[in-house]
Amino acid sequence: MTSSDVLSRRPSHDGRHIVILGTGGTIAGRAEQSTDVVGYKAGQVAVQDLIEGVLGLRRRIDAGWRIESEQVSQVDSKDMSHAIWRRLAERVQHHLDRPEVDGIIVTHGTDTLEETAYLLHRVLAPSRPVVLAAAMRPASAPQPDGPQNLDDALTVVGWPGARGVMAVLGGQVWPGAEVRKVHPYRLDAFSAGDAGPLAHVEAGQLRRLREWPVEQPLGLKVLAADIWPDVQIVTSHAGADGRLVDLLVQVGVQGLVVAATGNGSVHQDLMAALLRAQAAGVLVLRALRGGAGCIVPSSTDLLPDAGALTSAQARIEVLLRLLARRGG
Structure with a gap:
């Protein structure tokens, strides 16, 4: 202590x-x-x-x-x-x-x-x-x-x-x-x-007002790695492009969260870069840019979503998934 x-x-x-x-x-x-x-x-x-x-x-x-x-x-x-x-x-x-x-x-x-x-x-x-x-x-x-x-x-x-x-x-x-x-x-x-x-x-x-939170624990072992994966957040906005994503992939990023507009929508130029990152093995997740609500999935989605998580929480989710994958 x-x-x-x-x-x-x-x-x-x-x-x-x-x-x-x-x-x-x-x-x-x-x-x-x-x-x-x-x-x-x-x-x-x-x-x-x-x-x-x-x-x-x-x-x-x-x-x-x-x-x-x-x-x-x-x-x-x-x-x-x-x-x-x-x-x-x-x-x-x-x-x-x-x-x-x-x-x-x-x-x-x-x-x-x-x-x-x-x-x-x-x-x-x-x-x-x-x-x-x-x-x-x-x-x-x-x-x-x-x-x-x-x-x-x-x-x-x-x-x-x-x-x-x-x-x-x-x-x-x-x-x-x-x-x-x-x-x-x-x-x-x-x-x-x-x-x-x-x-x-x-x-x-x-x-x-509601039931106590219940979750299946990942366990402390998931945090055992000396070096944790590099997971970053990018934002979709008017005029967005994929240069930042391409640079992050070049330097070895392992996970990306995109803070998306609307119901998880992403600027087309940024989406193209994120799909390239996903094809290169980067774990990509869409999250809401702000406000309340939850991304409602569609059959036409090209990237998975984080539901009701904020982009900061979604980054933790990506981080934990990568750590669990490394441990497995």
Whole structure:
């Protein structure tokens, strides 16, 4: 462990046993002036200090909860890396393998939260809850949202029967496979496309709207490679051509996601280059360029689609498929 702290007052069998893993992000950010909620530096506050700012923590400890914390990384989530992803997945799995642990919370930045959540969902698909908690305001803000989001995450992770990878922000619970950031700075910055939230946290209670997420896990072994495949995202737009795709193929790209317009449509010149890439052995997937909805497949499609995944999530899907293929 990079660091570990334990907060408890009574034996763990009297309450829930929760592990909180810190990775940085806005929830751990600080600004020089408390009124600055956009010009801050992310990943400055240690996870143990974040936990101690949660109002409901002492009440839970008095009720017999056992809370552990561990700092896995301390980064702005825009700088999330494959190495941190693998380290995080390993630490999550390590704690899931401990029978006394009831659930795990991961503090994370919002910029790449949808990518990390999707990766953990596909790789681990846990039968216990793994909840990503984040914030849109830094810890130094006059009214930070991080402490309440962490408190809500504790409610979710301790809820009887909770399972799977989820994200909790602004009193809403999002499935890890569907969550996506849809606004740059508003508190209600997240969505799950057409499906809506999985649940709401209301006055310390969970009101579930859908079934808990279930997936067949790929397993940690899929992340074992020292060097991960090169997977890039290109965008279809007016005036697009295939030069970038051809250059990426020349330098050895192994996977491509095209952020497509409309119902997965791609500019004809870009499509020609993507078909050349596919013929050369590159794994290509179409994803929606933005908004909600899902690509409806057609018998005339020349490239496979990623359904309702965002282009960032589709990149993770291509990455995992390539890793699984390499492992096989």
